Amino acid sequence: MLNLLSIGTSGQGKCLIPHKYDEKQCRRVLAEFIVCAEQPFRIVEKPIFKKLLNVFEPRFPIPSRRTIGREMWQLYVGEVKVLKKFLKQSAKRVCLTTDCWTSSQNFNYMCLTAHFIDDEWNLHKRILNFVMIENHRGDTIGKAIEQSLLDWEIEKVFTLTVDNASANDSALGYLKRRLRSWKGLVCQGDYLQLRCCAHVLNLVVNEGIREMKESFEAIRNAVRYVRSSPSRFLKFKTWAESEKIDTKSLVCLDVSTRWNSTYLMLEAAMKFQKVFDRMRDEDADYISFFSSSSRRERDASSSSSRDSF
Numbered sequence: 001m002l003n004l005l006s007i008g009t010s011g012q013g014k015c016l017i018p019h020k021y022d023e024k025q026c027r028r029v030l031a032e033f034i035v036c037a038e039q040p041f042r043i044v045e046k047p048i049f050k051k052l053l054n055v056f057e058p059r060f061p062i063p064s065r066r067t068i069g070r071e072m073w074q075l076y077v078g079e080v081k082v083l084k085k086f087l088k089q090s091a092k093r094v095c096l097t098t099d100c101w102t103s104s105q106n107f108n109y110m111c112l113t114a115h116f117i118d119d120e121w122n123l124h125k126r127i128l129n130f131v132m133i134e135n136h137r138g139d140t141i142g143k144a145i146e147q148s149l150l151d152w153e154i155e156k157v158f159t160l161t162v163d164n165a166s167a168n169d170s171a172l173g174y175l176k177r178r179l180r181s182w183k184g185l186v187c188q189g190d191y192l193q194l195r196c197c198a199h200v201l202n203l204v205v206n207e208g209i210r211e212m213k214e215s216f217e218a219i220r221n222a223v224r225y226v227r228s229s230p231s232r233f234l235k236f237k238t239w240a241e242s243e244k245i246d247t248k249s250l251v252c253l254d255v256s257t258r259w260n261s262t263y264l265m266l267e268a269a270m271k272f273q274k275v276f277d278r279m280r281d282e283d284a285d286y287i288s289f290f291s292s293s294s295r296r297e298r299d300a301s302s303s304s305s306r307d308s309f
Contacts (some may be wrong), residue, residue, distance in 0.1 A: 044064065091124075094158070097112075098161075113126070141171040186277070218290075233250075
């Protein structure tokens with residue numbers, strides 16, 4: 001058998017050391033790679049990936065996606081034990097942040113994050129739970145957070161940061177009762193609830209955006225037209241080159257629930273004002289698109305008005 005050597009380090013610098021093949025370690029590192037690189041489990045079954053691993057280490061039997069899934073679960077269980085031990089030893093008290101939302105498939109999710117300072121005064125952030133919940137009612141959220149704290153054996157909570165949804169007030173009331181019985185609160189929980197400043201800022205900005213809704217909708221429709229087909233996008237890039245606009249970024253469409261994405265959309269659109277003017281003069285489809293968009297908005301507005309009576 002061929003003895004393999006690899007480059008290692010010692011007290012005197014770099015040196016050659018015997019290479020020891022460990023199948024278990026290879027499988028674990030492969031699982032870590034899939035997690036850190038955010039790859040799907042099925043990547044281990046792709047021919048080019050198998051070829052890559054065979055070149056690197058011919059002795060390693062490439063696992064199936066089910067096998068790598070089980071390996072990943074064992075990796076998760078091991079990391080949970082390490083984090084639990086670390087929380088007990090180094091986290092005297094934790095601050096929590098939670099958020100709930102509904103996906104496009106109408107599934108309800110909740111994420112719970114812990115923030116704490118260790119004995120060396122280093123700030124840590126760890127996601128404790130990411131779970132589906134039945135609904136967004138206060139008791140449901142409170143019980144889900146309580147179960148997470150029990151699973152992680154956390155009793156001493158300093159603050160809990162939530163957004164301004166009314167259900168969170170009920171959730172905080174439920175948690176205060178539970179944490180008081182655990183004797184894990186400071187000042188009987190009078191300062192447990194913190195309002196999320198990012199959510200407050202988002203509400204303020206969106207309120208201001210409503211004052212200029214028509215202008216924003218016009219820009220959004222113009223960007224939507226450009227991004228709606230590859231041919232329109234290519235024509236837009238050609239006109240941008242003709243107008244000698246020196247920028248590498250192009251127009252982007254915003255997400256209605258994220259005001260910062262609206263800012264990015266407006267910032268990019270302003271750079272291409274000359275191109276939009278040229279589209280208005282030379283692209284007949286562009287004008288008709290705006291006419292149909294305005295008609296749809298008027299129909300939607302009148303339908304909403306009728307529903308309100």
